[in-house]
Amino acid sequence: MMEKEPCIALLENHGIKPTANRIVILKTLLSSSMPISVMELEEEIATIDKSNIFRTLMLFVEKHLVHSIDEGREGVRYEVCFSEKESIDDDQHPHFLCEKCHRTFCMKDQPLPKITNIEGFSIHSANYVLKGLCPTCKNK
Ligand SMILES: [Zn+2]
Ligand SMILES: [Zn+2]
Known part of the structure; x- marks a missing residue:
């Protein structure tokens, strides 16, 4: 039997039907070494229209497959969540x-x-974004 593609398994584990577009979008998110914005995602994927990319991203967030990182005026960036558990997100980090x-x-x-x-108060989400200079910029 052929091994299932990891991308498909990841979608199915989060209750998302693995359509061709969703697989492409997830693969692009996975190939990025850093959290990326919708605009950067759109630049990477020329074959899927922008509203479709956005809708898919919102679905991924809703199903806890993707973290959204609110950077205030800088906008929002997204990354794949690698939590092992469905109930608790053990992949949250600053x-x-x-x-x-x-x-x-x-x-x-x-x-x-x-x-x-x-x-x-009832907490629904939290964002920990530190701002400053990265090592490369600091040493310039
Ligand atoms: Zn992260
Ligand atoms: Zn920098």
Whole structure:
């Protein structure tokens, strides 16, 4: 029996029907070494129209296959979530946005501050984006 493509398994594990377009979009996200914006994604994929790319991305976010990283005025970037579990996201990590080269780095080895149960509030999401200069820009 032929082994199932990892991309297809990843989609199915998140309850997403693996259509051709979705596979292309997921592959592009996976091939990017850093979180990317919708615009960067559109530049990479010329074969799928922009509204389709956006809709697919929103579906991926909804199904917890993709993290969205809110960078304020810089916009939003996306990355594939590698959480092992469906119920808890064990792949959450802070990000670092370089104010000079505008690249977003994953700080996978940095722990997230733990904030739980603030009386009267219900937390739906959190974004930890650090801003400053990356090593390359700092040494210029
Ligand atoms: Zn930089
Ligand atoms: Zn990341």
